[in-house]
Amino acid sequence: MQSMFMKARTALETKGRFASGAVPEEIADSWYRCLGHGLDPVGEPLDADIGIHALRETRQKHEKLLRVIRPELELLSTQIAGTNHMTAFADNRGVVLDAIMDTEFSMSKCARSVRCGTIWDEKLRGTNALGLALHTGRTSMVTGAEHYFASHSKVSCVATPVFDSQGQIVGLLDASSEVAARQFHTQALVELAASNIENRLFIEDHRANNIVQFHPREEYLKTQSVGMISFDENGTILGANRRAAQLLNGLDFAGLSQFRDVFRTDFGTNLSAMRGGETVRLVDWLNSAFFARIRLSRLALGTSSQNLALNLPSTYEVPSLPDTPVFRDEQVLNSLRLAIRAAKMITPQHVIGAPGTGRTTFVQAVHKASCPDKPLIAIDCRTANVNAESDGLTGELFGGDNNSSFLIETGGMLVLEDLSEATGRASEQLAQLINRLLQHKSSAKWSIIVTENDDPKEAAHWPKFVSMTFSKLRQLEFQLPALKERSDASLIAVSMMARLSTDHQLSRSAIDAIFDLHAPNTFYDLEKLLTTLAIQCSASVLRAEHVNRYIVHEDLRDAVCPRCKGNSAKEAKCREINRVFVECNANIALAARKLGVSRNTVYAHTRISVDEG
Structure with missing residues (x-):
């Protein structure tokens, strides 16, 4: 027995009219418009195409937008994988500019129709999700026989508009499949992808302004569901994303122009607090409370290194590499040789070591030995968690030809x-990103190195496809020992001092004093000690006595010399001398002047005994 909808469908095809009450309202309205355009529901739609030259020009015109869109299309395609699907992006005319489809869908009749350059305006293609979303400005779902043309009845589609920071439609995201059962799940994913794109476009347009992110729940401030309002230095509203209007429901947002028109508090005070890294509490004029923070732009952060957009912020800072890295420790040297061999064979690997064990230097040495003419791109995955929802991923580029565009065809090393x-x-x-690099079939190859503090563990919160992808990288592991456990630690100290200061050299006694008395566990600890020596000491050859004099133990501030121990009055005076000595950066003469005592007194209580020369 035919359903009411199918009876209406049959009437449309045979009589050119139908019972509108049996058809969803938006679909019925679209069918009526198509009838008005003179379209035949049982005929074939016009295969409208702008042509290859116009397509190339349109893509060039929207190049920046497409760089934002592409990773969302790829992620969306991954999320709905297994549904005989296609994801696509069309501009605000309904012209398809980019599309991704799985193998099964690519062999279907629909795939030959939905190709780049084709126009999916309702007037030409009848009722379809792209055309309907373009007409209504809202998310549209068109399932099977809801399409105006019978030839499209085997496909179900979801499309949603993408708005720029001025509220204008710049394009549409579409997901089409021959499996209709998961369309509501697909709709949620398509809308999330559109929200991601809109937030990135908003941030790019207002990067030089103060972007305030807010949400009723503080833990949601790092998600895509935040409202964002852009202000100038005086609190004038310059723009807002769609989510902001939704969160401020009840306020006539379009008529508001100042921070004080929205929130019951002072703009300047809150801006200062947010710039200091604080999360503040804001209350609007309808007494709705929100947590808010300021989104620091790249300009505000003032990064000086070259950022490479991966089109999928992370920011990654690498300490300077010594001119001659030291790899004389037997364990480290063996690991380096194997890592270089693995990189040349494009085998993923893990380098495990605590912060300050030389992971960056190790990776750069592997890159220099395996593919020095290719780029080295590094991503700090911790920072990526903060910026991914709005900026996408960015990495730091080292080596290569300084091209600011990420081209998968170049090959190189990803850290x-x-x-x-x-x-x-x-x-x-x-x-x-990892899947793209591992599956790329051209001659260009990418070596992937993961650096971790501890042995890698699978995170319980990862989706299955994420866990499966990350597991592909666990083929080889190399452990880096702590600095104090390395047999070449003294050579590292000599090399590091040569990089820090050309005016100083370390003697054997100085090296022994550094490692025996201060036991630096990381490269950072060692660099701090050597920097202090280079700044404080004018002698060209640094000896043990200089280490004892200028590198002060942290516990010296409350230390008591043997002569004063046991006498409370003397202990108090001794602690005061040691405290001032530490505050004066081990400057005996300055400490003596501040305390009003002789230099010999300071020497005696701080247990320092060294000739000035």
Whole structure:
């Protein structure tokens, strides 16, 4: 027995009219418009196409937008995989500019119709999700026989508009499949992808302004569901994303122009607090409370290194590499040789070591030996968790030809620092990027190195496809020992001092004093000690006595010399001398002047005994 809808469908095809009450309202309205355009529901739609030259020009015109769109299309395609599907992006005329489809869908009749350059305006293609979303400005779902043309009845589609920061439609995202059962799930994913794109476009348009992110729940401030309002330095509203209007429901947002028109508090005070890294509490004029923070732009952060957009912020800072890295420790040298061999064979590997064990230097040495003419791109996966929802992923570029565009065809080395810390959207974007690099079939090859503090562990919150992708990287592991456990620690100290200061040299006694008395566990600890020596001491050859004099133990501030121990009055005076000595950066003469005592007194209580020369 035919359903009411199918009876209406049959009437449309045979009589050119139908009972509108049997058809969803938006679909019925679209069918009526198509009848008005003179379209035949049982005929074939016009295969409208703008042509290859116009397509090339349109893509060039929207190049920046497409760089934002592409990773969302790829991620969306991954999320709905297994449904005989296609994802596409069309501009605000309904012209398809980019599309991704799985193998099964690519062999269907529909795939030959939905290709780049084709126009999916309702007037030409009848009722379809792209055309309907373009007409209504809302998310549209068109399932099977709801399409105006009978030839489209085997496909179900979901499309949603993408708005720029001025509220204008710049394009449409579409997901089409021959499996209709998961369309409501697909709709949620398509809308989330559109929200991600809109937030990135908003941030790009207002990067030089103060972007305030707010949400009723503080833990949601790092998600895509935040409202964002852009202000100038005086609190004038310059723009807002769609989510902001939804959260401020009840306020006539379009008529508001100042911070004080929205929130019951002072703009300047809150701006200062947010710039200081605080999360503040704001209350609007309808007494709705929100947590808010300021989104620091790249300009505000003032990064000086070259950022490479991966189109999928992370920011990654690498300490300077010594001119001659030291790898004389037997364990480290053996690991380096194997890592270089693995990189040349394009075998993923893990480098495990605590912060300050030389992971960055190790990775750069592997890159220099295996592919020095190719780029080295590094992503800090911890920072990616903060920026991924709005900026997408960015990495630091080292080596290569300084091209600011990420081209998968170039090949090179990708370093993922603390991959196990990646969560949420960042983990999905990273998994997508890794899959692209591992599956790329051209002659260009990418070596992937993961650096971790501890042995990698699978995170329980990762989706299945993320866990499966990350597991592909666990083929080889190399452990880096702590600095104090390395047999070449003294050579590292000599090399590091040569880089820090050309005016100083370390003697054997100085090296022994550094490692025996202060036991630096990391490269950072050692660099701090050597920097202090280079700044404080004017002698060209540094000896043990200089180490004892200028490198002060942290516990010296409350230390008591043997002569004063046991006498409370003397202990108090001794602690005062040691405290001032530490505050004066081990400057005996300055400490003596501040305390009003002789230099010999300071020497005696701080247990320092060294000739000035």
